Amino acid sequence: MIPAQFEYVRPGSVAEACEVLAGDEDAKVLAGGQSLLPLLRLRLAYPSALVDVGRLEELKGVHDRGDHVFIGALTTHDEVMRSPVVTAGCPLVALATAHVADPAIRHRGTFGGSLAHADPAGDLPAVVLALDGVFVAVSAQGEREIPASEFFVDYWEPALAQGEILAGVKIPKLGEGWGFHYEKFHRTAQAWAIVGVAAAVKRSNGSIAEARIGLTNMGATPLRAGATEAALTGVELGDQVRQACDEAADGTSPPSDLHAQPDYRRHLARVLTYRAVRAAAGAP
Numbered sequence: 247m248i249p250a251q252f253e254y255v256r257p258g259s260v261a262e263a264c265e266v267l268a269g270d271e272d273a274k275v276l277a278g279g280q281s282l283l284p285l286l287r288l289r290l291a292y293p294s295a296l297v298d299v300g301r302l303e304e305l306k307g308v309h310d311r312g313d314h315v316f317i318g319a320l321t322t323h324d325e326v327m328r329s330p331v332v333t334a335g336c337p338l339v340a341l342a343t344a345h346v347a348d349p350a351i352r353h354r355g356t357f358g359g360s361l362a363h364a365d366p367a368g369d370l371p372a373v374v375l376a377l378d379g380v381f382v383a384v385s386a387q388g389e390r391e392i393p394a395s396e397f398f399v400d401y402w403e404p405a406l407a408q409g410e411i412l413a414g415v416k417i418p419k420l421g422e423g424w425g426f427h428y429e430k431f432h433r434t435a436q437a438w439a440i441v442g443v444a445a446a447v448k449r450s451n452g453s454i455a456e457a458r459i460g461l462t463n464m465g466a467t468p469l470r471a472g473a474t475e476a477a478l479t480g481v482e483l484g485d486q487v488r489q490a491c492d493e494a495a496d497g498t499s500p501p502s503d504l505h506a507q508p509d510y511r512r513h514l515a516r517v518l519t520y521r522a523v524r525a526a527a528g529a530p
């Protein structure tokens with residue numbers, strides 16, 4: 247299908263982009279175009295204007311900032327995956343990004359685009375939620391920080407106001423003793439997650455000292471498996487881990503679609519959480 251008519255704007259700076267967006271509530275940011283352009287072609291989105299931020303260097307790059315890694319919104323998935331700063335400072339992001347789509351899409355699609363798109367089936371929202379990332383939004387009024395727990399409002403609805411652009415995300419570094427894993431169940435090698443689980447586990451003296459678990463595609467937004475996180479604290483690797491992971495789907499309302507019914511998704515969440523936690527904890 248041919249997209250509905252739209253204006254095309256290529257601002258020379260982030261400030262200029264914010265100005266255009268502030269003046270037109272139907273304008274949309276265009277980053278890598280890997281999600282937005284298919285929606286335009288299907289006429290599921292018909293913005294008045296596309297504000298192409300693709301060449302704004304201000305939004306690109308990965309920076310080690312001591313206690314956290316800052317990933318610029320326009321950094322491509324491929325750059326994120328290959329960044330030594332990401333691999334060292336927030337390895338879970340690199341691990342999960344390798345599961346996003348295929349190499350061609352990873353070369354065009356961006357870290358910030360995946361998060362601003364707020365698709366609960368996307369792999370990265372659950373990862374940033376599990377790591378307690380902090381979103382940095384810019385507008386004519388300046389910068390605003392949004393905790394990951396408040397960023398994902400509903401299906402495809404991020405907590406960005408009109409005139410705001412996502413500049414990047416701060417990912418806190420987790421120190422010694424942490425292990426990480428992303429487990430994804432999908433139809434084919436490069437497809438979207440039917441369910442995904444991001445796990446960060448800290449071990450101390452043979453027990454789990456802390457666990458952070460993010461769930462992909464188990465509701466309208468990415469979710470934390472809070473009951474499992476609490477139940478895992480202080481347990482040794484063994485039967486108690488399985489019992490704790492059996493609570494991973496508690497309180498969730500997973501979607502029903504062509505690929506899976508809610509009950510099957512709940513089953514997958516329990517199984518994948520067990521696998522992800524064991525792998526993150528370094529279990530044999």
Ligand SMILES: Cc1cc2nc3c(=O)[nH]c(=O)nc-3n(C[C@H](O)[C@H](O)[C@H](O)COP(=O)(O)OP(=O)(O)OC[C@H]3O[C@@H](n4cnc5c(N)ncnc54)[C@H](O)[C@@H]3O)c2cc1C
Nearest residue numbers: 275277278279280281282347355356359360362368369412
């Ligand atoms: C065939 C296919 C398979 C895919 N498989 C997967 C998969 O397995 N896992 C997965 O996670 N993703 C998958 N994707 C999505 C891919 O990761 C996209 O890169 C990503 O969803 C969007 O990034 P983008 O830079 O292309 O954003 P765009 O398509 O340009 O934009 C997406 C949305 O975010 C907004 N936006 C973008 N950047 C900003 C910003 N800086 N500030 C404010 N708003 C912004 C846009 O306005 C738009 O609403 C797939 C895509 C395709 C086409």
